[in-house]
Amino acid sequence: METKDTAASACSCSASAQAPSCGCDAAVRSPAEIRTTDSTITPANRLDHFAARWGWKRESHRVVPGLYRLGNPSTESPVFASANYTLSFDALRSALAGFDAWILVLDTKGINVWCAAGKGTFGTDELVLRIQSSGLENIVSHRKIIVPQLGAPGISWPEVLRRSKFLMEFGPVRARDLSEYLKTHKATPAMRRVEFPLWDRLILIPVEFVHVAFPMVIVAAVLWVLAGPVAALAVVSAVLAGTALFPALLLFIPTQDFSTKGLILGGVVAIPFAVVFGTNPLLPGWANAAGAATALLVIPAVVAYSALNFTGATTFTSRTGVKKEIFRYVPLMAVMAVVGSVAGITLGVSRLLGVI
Amino acid sequence: MFKSEEVHQNLEAKKNPSGFFDSYSETSLKYDPDRCINCKRCTQVCPHAVFAEGNEHAELANPASCMECGACAKNCPVQAIEVQSGVGCAWAMIGAALRGKDMDTECSCGGDAGSCCGQSEKTGCGGK
Known part of the structure; x- marks a missing residue:
């Protein structure tokens, strides 16, 4: 009222x-303005999705929160909750092609459902607020709202029921399973499972890479001048291994821990560079050893650190585990990076001073 | 504390006795089947099938797969589940540790002040 x-x-x-x-x-x-939407994904939408995947204007991929009309919904039509991130909202509305429905968009500050649920913005308070401010109870005759399963870390169904009289139903993880789900309102075990298939990992590469691209170019340029093109190539290889190869190969690299996976991948990437740096016939033995050591210590450390940071983007790592990894491996990575850098700097300074 | 905690840990110990190169075999998940009213909500919200439906109560079927997202505990109407939820975001946790702040409170994406994913500007969470 x-x-x-x-x-x-x-x-x-x-x-x-x-x-x-x-x-x-x-x-x-x-x-309580009711906006209208449809299930069409336009070229402009696709461009927006592409930009979002590259982290371009991170904050701008938003839709206006509130209630939306999809198709020609009646008082009996189902209500779906979504986030105001364009990728989330567009996934939902396109999956509901042919259905008449209400979509209640929560203000998650342009963050996807799962992340926003983890942060609490896709949360009980916001859902109850949106139900009330949209006047939903006067718009539909039923008292049910379908919330994506991945919203559950932020939304408590008993609390929503108590505060809004709406009973939550947890839809499937993926919007594309909705048409199947809506036949029975029961999700199969597969619909409830989150996987992390190759495509889902590959699609994260751009945003991972964009983060480190600029520092990588600077460091590579500086090393090119000081130590030559192979050293610059080593930097680019380490960064690409950490941000692109690692997500792609994640499930194929042995061991469970991301740090050890990163050390293994980095070690493999380092071998050719160690061979090049370590077999220079014009330099004395110790200089070859220092060159090889630089590659074998610094590259795995860099890749392992990127790998550890990738835990934040995966669908299955627990906080307890990541914390354990940090304490177990970050000191080792730091020591490797420092010792390797000292070896490399010693080598570089010796060459500049004409010692060797 | 829940009595099943012990059972859970023993189970884990058998699965991976050393825990070597596996930091993920233990989690903070605790479940008390005696409190369970078999509403099955936990089996609906868990994205890794940690809980399975049972006759009398939900079964803790796959505890090592728990990612501590907190969905089950949040949606258990009788508080039979406890978990220290939060996003396993190394970036923010390392940052907090380096600034001398508490890793738990600083990177609690579950809380109101949580800003883990936002600060690191990552899409995170599989980009879903």
């Missing part, structure tokens, strides 16, 4: 230019 009232007497400030100075809570008091 209260919700209907606030919805009708929309906060006067919300549409004005002085909105920031207005004390009203926009989320609660904005008018």
Whole structure:
């Protein structure tokens, strides 16, 4: 009742230019406008998805939160909750092609459902707030809302029921299973499982790489000048191994720990460089040893560190485990990087000074 | 504490006696089947089939697969499940450790102040 009232007497400030100075809570008091959407993914949508995958304008892949009409929904039509990240919302609306439904978009600050649930923004409070501010109970006659399964870390169904009278139903993990799910409203075990298949890993490579591309170019350029093109190539190889090869090969590299997987992959990548640096007939034995040691210590350390950081992007690593990994391996990585760098710097300085 | 914790850990110990090169064999998940009312919500929300349906109560079928997302505990109406949830985000945890802050509170993506994924600007969580 209260919700209907606030919805009708929309906060006067919300549409004005002085909105920031207005004390009203926009989320609660904005008018319960119902927007319309459809299931078509346009070329512009695809461009937006592509940009999102490359981390381009990270904050801008958002849809306006609130209630949406998909197709021609009635008071009996199902209600689906989604995040206001374009990739999430578009996955849902395109999966519901041919259905008449309501979509309630939560304000997750442009973050996907699972991450937002982990952070609590795709959460009980926000869902209850959106149910109330949209006036949903006057729009549909039933009291059910279908929430994506991966929203569960943020949303507590008993709490939502108590506070909004809406009973939550956990839909499948993937929106593309919805049409099958909606036949019986029962998910098969496969629909409930999160996997991390090759394509899901490959699609993360751009954003992983973009993060380190600039520092990589700088370091490679500096090393090219100081130590030659092979050293520059070693830097690029280490970074590409850590950000691209590692996600691709994740499940094929032996051992469970990401750090040890990274050390193994880095070790393999380092071998050719160790051979090149370690077999220079013009240099004395110790210099060859220092060159090989630099490659064999620094490259695996860099790849292992990237590998460890990839845990944050995977679908299965636990906090307890990642913490254990940090304490077990980060000191080792640091020692390897320092000793390897000292060997490399000693070698470089010796050459610059004409000692060798 | 829950009595099943012991059972859980023994089970894990058998599976991987050394825990060598496997930091993920133990988790903070605790389950008390005696409290379970068999509502099956945990089996619906778990993305790794850690819980399986049982006759009397849910079964802890696959505890080593737990990623501590916290979905089960959050949606258990009788608090039969406990887990220290949070995103295993090494980036933010290492950052917190280097700044001398507590790794647990600093990287708690589950809490209101959590900003793990946001700070590292990663898509994270499989980009779903």
